[in-house]
Every structure is written in structure tokens, then in C-alpha cells.
Amino acid sequence: MSDETAAPLAPPQDSRREAVAFLIGAAGWLVPGLGHAILKMWGRAAACFLTVGLLVVFGAGMRGNVFNSNGNDAFDTLGYVADLGAGTFYIVARSLETNGADVSHADGDYGTRFLAAAGVLNLLAALHAYEVARGRKA
Amino acid sequence: MIAAIGLKLSHLQAMLLFALVISIAFGFLGRRQPIDRVKYIIWSLFLFLLIGVGIGWAMYPFSR
Numbered sequence: 001m002s003d004e005t006a007a008p009l010a011p012p013q014d015s016r017r018e019a020v021a022f023l024i025g026a027a028g029w030l031v032p033g034l035g036h037a038i039l040k041m042w043g044r045a046a047a048c049f050l051t052v053g054l055l056v057v058f059g060a061g062m063r064g065n066v067f068n069s070n071g072n073d074a075f076d077t078l079g080y081v082a083d084l085g086a087g088t089f090y091i092v093a094r095s096l097e098t099n100g101a102d103v104s105h106a107d108g109d110y111g112t113r114f115l116a117a118a119g120v121l122n123l124l125a126a127l128h129a130y131e132v133a134r135g136r137k138a
Numbered sequence: 139m140i141a142a143i144g145l146k147l148s149h150l151q152a153m154l155l156f157a158l159v160i161s162i163a164f165g166f167l168g169r170r171q172p173i174d175r176v177k178y179i180i181w182s183l184f185l186f187l188l189i190g191v192g193i194g195w196a197m198y199p200f201s202r
Contacts, residue, residue, distance in 0.1 A: 047166035051159050058155065061145035107145065110152040117156065121163055128167050 018134065025130030030087040032122045035129030048125040055118035056089045060096035064111020065103055079112070085119025093118075157186035 028035020033049035036042075060066070067079035083090050093115055102108045131137040147155065165179035 044166050047163060051163040054159050055156075058145060062147065062152075106149060107147060107152075110147065110149075110156075111145075114156065117160065121160065125163070125167060 021130050021133035024133040025126050028126035028129040029085070029122065032087060032089060032125065035126055035133075039129060039132055041129075041132070044125075044128075048122070052086060052089055052118045052122045052125070055114045055121065056086060056093045057096065059111045059114030059118060060093045062107040062111030062114065063097065063099065063102040064108055064113070064115045065101040066090070066093050066097055066115060079116060082116040082119040085121075085123040086115070087122060089118065089122070153190050154187070157183055157190065161186060 024035045024038050027038060028048075031049075032052035033045035033047070035045075036048060037045035065079065067076055067083050069080060071077045071080055083093070086093065101112070103112060128137065161179045161182040164182050165175040169175045169178045
């Protein structure tokens, strides 16, 4: 019986490249800009580090809510996932916010959005680094 | 530390800061050439502000 319908196996070089790209994406998630720095894209690396860092510092400075793993509802969980997107900067945000969150004012609400945006932006940057490493983007 | 002091920004200042930072990130991620990045950042910032202020005015009749 012929095996014409079977999918061709990926060459070993492709699977290795895929693994390296995944590691680069993970590095970019852990430390904002590191994925691009490994790829020697210095401008993008600096931009990711600074923009994510600024959003985290301002978000914590405005006493935004840094969500944790034991949220009360789906929105808390979503916020936690978004905040976690900032990688190690999530820990920075927690350590910066020594007085705790205060969302009773507009500042705190904006701070919460800043922190979530930092996480989502970092995920986008990590995904970009992953795609570049795979050779899909320039 | 900035977090210990407690940062106080108006709505407009917070929106401006947010739009500027996100536009810079989009410009660097989305374009390769410096001139293209600058154009993209300015265009993105303009659209952020236009849409932000536009939505603000659209909600104005329902604020009272």
C-alpha cells in the first residue's frame, strides 16, 4: 500500500530552527527585548525594554492593580494573564507597588491598564522575535 | 521611588503618555527603516489621540 497521503517529515534542520525560535520567543517573554537582542536587533530590543519598562513603572506608580493567581472572577484571571505577559517585569511591578493598589481614583484605573498593556505588548514583541527567528518576518 | 510617591496624572496626560509609549513600540516593531518608523509613530499617535478624544466626545451626551 502506498503512503502518498502521509505528511512529509520535517527535516531535522527545520525542527532545530523551530526549537531555537521557541527559545528566543521565551527569552523575549522573560526579559522584554532579550529575544530581539539575541537576534542582534538592537533598536527593537531597546524599544521593547524601555516601552514595557516605562509602562510597568508608570502603572505601578499610579497604583494600578497587579493581579495575582487567586482572582475572584474571570476578569481577574484575564488581568493576571495579561500582567504575566510582562515576564520578569511582573515581579518588578509587584516590588515597586509597596503601598498596594488603589483603584478608587482614575489614576489607579489607568495604572491597571498600563500594567496590562505592558504585558500584552511584551507578548506581542516576544511573538515578533519568534517569527523573525523562524524566518517568517524581516 | 515613583511608586512610593504616587503618580498623579490627569485623564489627558495619562492618555497622551499611553498613546506615545505604545506608538513608539508599534513603530519599532512594525517598521525597519528609521524614517518609516518616525512616520508610523506619528501616524499611530495621531490616530490614538483622534479616536480617544472622539470616543470621549461620543460619550459626552450620556455623562449626565
